[in-house]
Amino acid sequence: MILVIADDLTGAAEIAGIGLRYGLKVRVCTEIIQEVTEDLLVISADTRSLTENQAVAKVEYLIKSSQQYKPSLIYKKIDSVLRGHVLAEIKAIQQVFSKKNCLIIPTNPSMGRKIQDGKYYVGDKLAHETAFAHDPEFPIQDSEVINMLRAKPTDQVRVLAQPILPLQGIIIAEVAQKEDLTKWASQWAKIDLLVGGAEFFASILSNLGYNLVEKIFSPQQTALDCLYVSGTTFSDSVEKIQNHARHKGGVCYLPHELVRQPIDSEEFNQSLNRWESEIIQCFSQHKVVIIAVKKQLDTTQITPAELAKLMAKVVKKVLNQVHLAEILIEGGATSAAILAEIPLQNFLPTEEFAQGVIRMQSLERPSTYLTLKPGSYAWPQAVTYAQL
Structure with missing residues (x-):
């Protein structure tokens, strides 16, 4: 091994x-x-x-x-x-x-x-x-x-x-x-x-003597709900999501007040609940809903780890209300924070769509698949949900 x-x-x-x-x-x-x-x-x-x-x-x-x-x-x-x-x-x-x-x-x-x-x-x-x-x-x-x-x-x-x-x-x-x-x-x-x-x-x-094998992709069921979580600050991804929000909608940005409020305070929980409701409502009109951080958001008062934690908290709340067949996450810190919050710890990888873009089945939630990629990598065409 x-x-x-x-x-x-x-x-x-x-x-x-x-x-x-x-x-x-x-x-x-x-x-x-x-x-x-x-x-x-x-x-x-x-x-x-x-x-x-x-x-x-x-x-x-x-x-x-x-x-x-x-x-x-x-x-x-x-x-x-x-x-x-x-x-x-x-x-x-x-x-x-x-x-x-x-x-x-x-x-x-x-x-x-x-x-x-x-x-x-x-x-x-x-x-x-x-x-x-x-x-x-x-x-x-x-x-x-x-x-x-x-x-x-x-x-x-x-x-x-x-x-x-x-x-x-x-x-x-x-x-x-x-x-x-x-x-x-x-x-x-x-x-x-x-x-x-x-x-x-x-x-x-x-x-070591291992040989390449043929790639086989499972067909993605675009009729099922998918949550796309972007925790990256890389400009290419940020700009694509902004453009998608302007022309097609389906994007729920992190509310600016959550950054200023103490985590788990009454005001924070109220803001988090409103964001959760916005995301769930968005699923009534879109099969793919994106949550992301606005480029203009002032993040000087919050660490990257705290920002990832905010994204993780709302994903957990949404997952408890909506059956998500697919979750797409870009950004390593965001991915780790989300899986720790839910929590999910054990995975069987099923497809490599491109280098660094991997789909995995959660063993704790077998009906949910996660596709992860680093923030600096691009989504390949094979990941149909992520084409903005």
């Missing part, structure tokens, strides 16, 4: 989709489970929304507890642009297992994310020149990958363009194209700790 610890839920789903792509039986969970019969277990640690100390403690707990599964391979999934407490979590795993060397390949070259000359590029732009510079939790202000990791000289982190044996310390590989990825992945057996993004994991599976 292969074990993957992911730093957020959409990252966990992305890895699960790759497992499906290679014909593996896959389980995704947000907590340690007692019995695993699948080939690939992906655990979402949701550490990106925690403090560094909390993240380290969570990873240590998951790594130690998961040894009951006796995994043949452990992979640490991180954000493709190195957001989060990447280095601290790596050190925690190294300490638990006394792992001496570590290879980090976060890039997804097929999506234009690459490392060249020690710098991170998204397409033809440096990472700090893109929308990632405005990330609410981990804004990228420097595209030197050593600095993106917040590494100190004592951390002994090196950036290498070629595998130089023996591989020692913590290594970040320069990967700009698929051939680079294949070259580095062929060295996987010489590495104590493998850390990276989705495409590095796919390349490792290929090196």
